[in-house]
Amino acid sequence: MKIRRNIVKERLHQGKTVSCLAAWGYSGPDHIERLGPFQPHGVFLEGEHGNIDPPNISNFTRSCDIIGATPIVRINQNDQGVIYRTLDLGALGIAVPHVNNKEEAENVVEGGKFYPLGKRGSFTSRQGIGVENYHDLANDQTMLIVLLEDIVAVENLDSILEVDHIDVFMVPSGDLAQSMGLPGQANHPDVQKVVDETMRRITKKGRITGAIANKDNVKNLYDNGATFFLCDPRPYMSEGFEKYQEFAKRNIK
């Protein structure tokens, strides 16, 4: 059997854009399978703040696999055991929050890659069932995303960017704003300035960056170097519901 390809990783390294649907406010393995017709490149499963954890990762990632979308799990601690267990259960991508310096970035790679790149615990993942030479092939298909979301990470950016085998460096503004003394003000100009500058520094070093994106901001994000896009379905649902509501209010007396 052939190893399942990581579509998101492949596209990113070909310089293409990636649209991942985040399972925020629309979740469950049977629900994710029904996203199939929209052909998301990847699905972002929320384990830092949401209910994704070992008892359900395999069912969630299986539903991604069956629709050909790369399953990416955001975990909630930069711990090697957590990283490779999440990969063992079927994730093809790991997003690690609050990576603040070079050592922490190296920890992600050590946990996420088998020897010789790292020391991921030796085990055949769900993604490796029946795959010949899985341990030799797995590193190519696993994707690592680090979240640079504290101002200290921005200060340490140059040394963090020296770490190989990290596919995407994201600069989420919510936590960054807190760390800049501006809690709840992710859109504050000072915060946005740091985000834009940091994304440009990342791409200038030949690395990949990304962000939460919508139709209104995607052009600007792309101009600042982002190619990995996370789509939040909640505004789509909200917009659809409001449209029906308005039509009903106008037409039903």
Next chain:
Amino acid sequence: MELRKNRIKQRLRDGKHVIAIENMNDADSVEQFAPNNPHCFWFEGEHFIVNPQNIGDLTRAADLINATSIVRVPRPEYQLIYHAFDLGAQGVAVPHVKSRADAELVVKSSKFSPIGQRGMFTSRQGIGVEDYFRKANDETFILVFIEDLEAIENLDEILEVDNIDVFFVGPGDLSQELGHIGEQNHPEVNKVVQETINRITKKGRVAGTVANIYSYEWAMQTGARFFLSGTLDWIGKGFNEFKELSEKL
């Protein structure tokens, strides 16, 4: 403690419309929808994963955001119907009701005496409510599906059955029998749906039907006031537009 009000029963009494939201058979997803102040969630147990193991969790999430919960049960069956109510549903939707006897069975299963013979048990909705058994009937919502040609033939007698809040004309199954399988909005299917809705509303009863992304403008002008709509349509539209735009960059 006060018995929780059934928001959509009140809306329908007030002559307003109701949009029941489907594709959200996940408690956390339901709760996240709160800012939109939805009227109602539809939990799918005829065709999807809803069953006694998750009805409590799903309906609790709907209660917390003040949305009415409806569970579609798999078939018109006495114990199945009241079990959904016992676990916390504020409404049931019952598929393939084809005759007056079927409709009467749904009412008998959903309402305590003197209206029916719902199995005696204090629902999650009745915890701590004084005199629950005398009040419950006022806050339970009943929807029956008219989705077979046989049901349309028997419609007049079905419409004589009291205590049914919505008669829902299901275009999907009708499209099969009309020879247009999967074409929910084929002109011939629309024609039958419209005629059936007319017969329902003419008798002073409330009609419902599907309002999807292709049909909602049509459906909302049929005279129906209850609509079943899915979030998946909305996600698809938003995501497809985004993806198209991002791939052009």
